[in-house]
Amino acid sequence: MSVETIEKTIEKKPAEALLSKRRRKLVSDPLVDDNPITIQVLGICSALAVTTQMKPTLVMAISVIFVIVMANLTISLMRNTIPSRVRIIVQLAVVATLVTLVSEVLKAFAYDMYKELSVFVGLIITNCIVMGRLEAFALGNKPYDSILDGFGSALGYAWIILAVAFFRELWGAGAVFGIPIFEYISSLFGPDFKLATNGLMVSPVGAFIILGLIIWVQRTKTGYVEN
């Protein structure tokens, strides 16, 4: 059977629902069961580096969502024209362009964030999740599915780094999004009471510990075992 006849049989089927079960799974799978950070253990370097505070982490999360979704879409649209011998460099060029766009926009509209995130925005290029999704999904699937897949993976990355940042900022600086939570709680117990912060949480070691705990809790609940 030639390729043409297969395509024809697919075309005859009724169009798949916009959010069919399969498509919902594309988005929901990477959130927990196939999370890029906790299960695939990808994108760890930026998860450690930017998570001392919630605010830069949120900006990083949004940037990564934008880059992965747009890269997946672009590569998926071009998937039938990309010569397979140079596909990696084509993917890299697309990702690098998107990352540079993010970096330029941040520099123009959020200079303080740009300074704080500095190299880590540029390093989205090397985030294994991005190239991983392009190679594993976008090259072989239609644009809409690729967008969902990219969105799912990026969201899986985003919620983990936000969770890590929440605990690191809370214990390390006694605040959440810069709001001094510890100071407020301490004031409830009188002037001499002071909740101590832990300097370890501010250093990258703190991220390792939090991330390890999250992975531990998750794998205990899901029963996932590496093979």
Place this chain on the structure above:
Amino acid sequence: MQQSNAYIITFSVILTVVLGLLLSGTSQVLGPMQKEAVALDQKKQILGAVIPGEEISAMTPEQVNAYYGSHIASTVVDASGKEVEGTTAEMVDVGKNYKKPLEDRLFPVYVFHEEGAPTQIKSYVFPIYGAGLWDAIWGFIALDTDMNTIGGITLAHAGETPGLGARITEPGVQARFEGKEIFDESGDLVAVQMQKGEGRDYEDNLHQVDGLSGATITAYGVNNMLKNYLEYYQPYIESKKSSTAVAAL
């Protein structure tokens, strides 16, 4: 067909041109806004040496510009301390000047004065620039009108190690310099040195501050740039010193 060399080359060329146009277009559109953001950031750093950081972060960009306009007068001097005509301090790129021979360099001076009253000077702010461990470090140092006491300092860096050398941007580290003096009792310029190690008390010493644990090279970089730039500005500093001494008589 897809695998032929001609196809691959054509594809690559088209892709490169499209992406290149996209990037240069973005850069063109965003360029003016980025310049504004950089200029605003520099104003914040200059003001950071003379007023508390929380006050600046509470200001909107318009307020920063307005405050800067009504409180800062600037001038440019050369290595001999003479004022240079035909340029403004904000236009001088300290990093670029750093690479020129000393006699060709331009040195901006920012004068912090009472609101709208340029003659009622509160302090002088000088830019500083040098090398940290990995990349450039820079900042601004404010001297009180006695031209000796440090009123405040802001420090910034391009690529120091987060959690170690990058701590020079922390308000707590910068506060260590406040109240220190740059001239010793005999009138020699000794500046202020960050010490090796961290956690000791340098309250009694007017020329030493607590160091950065794990970032001794960055700390020495800060020391060098302070010493160097205060020396570059020394002719200007001395001239202001003698004029205030005359005024005091």
